Amino acid sequence: MAQDPAPLFPLFADLRGRRVLVVGGGAVARRKLEPLLAAGAQVVVGAPWLEPAVMELFVEGRIGHLAGRFEPAWLDGAWLVVAATDDGDVNREVAAAAEARRIWANVVDDLALSSYQSPARIERGPLQIAISSGGGAPMLARHLREKLETELDESLADLASLLLRERGRIRARHPRLAERRRFFETLLAGPVAERFRARDAEGALRAFNAALGEAPPSRDIGSVALVGAGPGDPGLLTLRALRLLNQADVILHDRLVSPGVLALARRDADFIEVGKQAANHHVSQDGIHALMLEHARAGRRVVRLKGGDPFVFGRGGEELEFLHAHGVAFEVVPGITAALACAAYAGVPLTHRDHAQSVRLLTAHCKDSLDTLDWRALAQEKQTLAVYMGVAGLAGFRDRLLAHGRDAGTPFALVENGSRPEQRVVTGTLAELPTLAAQHAVQSPALLILGEVAALATPLHWFGAAPLGASAEVIAHAA
Ligand code: SAH
Numbered sequence: 001m002a003q004d005p006a007p008l009f010p011l012f013a014d015l016r017g018r019r020v021l022v023v024g025g026g027a028v029a030r031r032k033l034e035p036l037l038a039a040g041a042q043v044v045v046g047a048p049w050l051e052p053a054v055m056e057l058f059v060e061g062r063i064g065h066l067a068g069r070f071e072p073a074w075l076d077g078a079w080l081v082v083a084a085t086d087d088g089d090v091n092r093e094v095a096a097a098a099e100a101r102r103i104w105a106n107v108v109d110d111l112a113l114s115s116y117q118s119p120a121r122i123e124r125g126p127l128q129i130a131i132s133s134g135g136g137a138p139m140l141a142r143h144l145r146e147k148l149e150t151e152l153d154e155s156l157a158d159l160a161s162l163l164l165r166e167r168g169r170i171r172a173r174h175p176r177l178a179e180r181r182r183f184f185e186t187l188l189a190g191p192v193a194e195r196f197r198a199r200d201a202e203g204a205l206r207a208f209n210a211a212l213g214e215a216p217p218s219r220d221i222g223s224v225a226l227v228g229a230g231p232g233d234p235g236l237l238t239l240r241a242l243r244l245l246n247q248a249d250v251i252l253h254d255r256l257v258s259p260g261v262l263a264l265a266r267r268d269a270d271f272i273e274v275g276k277q278a279a280n281h282h283v284s285q286d287g288i289h290a291l292m293l294e295h296a297r298a299g300r301r302v303v304r305l306k307g308g309d310p311f312v313f314g315r316g317g318e319e320l321e322f323l324h325a326h327g328v329a330f331e332v333v334p335g336i337t338a339a340l341a342c343a344a345y346a347g348v349p350l351t352h353r354d355h356a357q358s359v360r361l362l363t364a365h366c367k368d369s370l371d372t373l374d375w376r377a378l379a380q381e382k383q384t385l386a387v388y389m390g391v392a393g394l395a396g397f398r399d400r401l402l403a404h405g406r407d408a409g410t411p412f413a414l415v416e417n418g419s420r421p422e423q424r425v426v427t428g429t430l431a432e433l434p435t436l437a438a439q440h441a442v443q444s445p446a447l448l449i450l451g452e453v454a455a456l457a458t459p460l461h462w463f464g465a466a467p468l469g470a471s472a473e474v475i476a477h478a479a
Helices: 027-038 052-059 088-100 138-151 156-165 167-173 177-189 191-197 201-211 239-247 285-297 316-325 338-346 367-372 391-403 430-439 452-460 472-478
Strands: 019-023 042-047 064-067 080-083 104-107 120-124 127-131 223-228 250-253 270-273 301-306 329-333 358-363 383-388 411-416 424-429 446-450
Touching (some): 080 088, 088 104, 120 156, 127 156, 156 191, 156 201, 191 201, 223 239, 223 316, 285 301, 316 329, 338 383, 338 446, 383 452, 391 430, 411 430, 424 452
Parallel strands (some): 019 042, 019 080, 080 104, 223 301, 250 270
Antiparallel strands (some): 120 127
């Protein structure tokens, strides 16, 4: 037979209450059972023996069992058959008998014998995406599946269920196809989907009724997602952050957000940098608030993208209070904060049990913040300090800790550009901290880790260059 290049015909079959025969009772067969049962099929397994998990399904009454070697009469009444035995002869017999009776047959991992194939699937409730490579490259189909899996929010399942339930009302309200299409488009982009993402089913239903025009429109049209962009490495974004970036109309981002992260966002979104530089605040906090409000009220999907985590020294709290006060709906997506990222990428286990029982996140960006810290508490042993700070304040920081009794030999690791390709780590002891930072010209952004655990950066470093230590000159200076 000549190879026919015709593509397979995709089909979603209603198997509820329909008999499906699975030949084989081992692990391969077992994997085929779950999706068939989930689709409501009446599954019968034919095999001389059943492996324990399959036996359990039989004992629970969820599947039938035909004992013995395959015979064509097993196919009586079946709509589909799966041959999943490790015996090539049996598989061939199943395929031939099924063909003769015009029953669709899948022989696991045998393209030539199969009259249908199971695709790679992504499921979001009633919404399903099936991918086929025609059987030629299942790995390719699986790869695409994984990619799509990361991009499609789980809450699409709720949205799809709602649309299935309400299709009668939608049709009655919008009898014309063009109108219905427009309606669906606004649903996907608007507050209904947004409320489902926030796991607010009631709010979603309200928004849906409003969209159908059967309830007064809610005032909160636009919404803002406050999203943590992590420390720089795009691989440290969360899936939810990635999905929101893909859907955003407007992205208000800090200067700290790395280009690699921005490159993952929707291309035709408006990117607005609202970063604040230490001295030169080029968009004030009030300016940021005003921008969020303006774009949300215009019905745009706004992502407020912040370095690290939005709630850790990021003024995310103030931004949410502002949105709350103005009745704008919001959601928050955590990000990997600099302390966790820098520790991981510098090989510093923050609470290694031999050295520390607690870790403190603190900020010491300016002289005022230095003066208000509780130095006695900070100087205590057996704790790790993770300090978000400008490099300028290091000498004052050291002096106060020493004055309150922290050991001058306490190790530190200063991580510049943590998780980014240009990451540098400087290590030494508390006494030498400002000198070493100056000698290596450490720049912002940098995070200071102070405590016994910091010494582990030397043996445990794995990312980028080895930690920089004291040069002969610094040691001489300290002596
Ligand atoms: N919300 C952010 C912190 C904002 S404050 C977070 O959760 O990470 C800014 C400070 O964070 C910088 O001065 C620096 O101390 C630290 N920081 C942020 N990203 C960093 C990075 N990639 N490497 C080192 N320090 C970083």
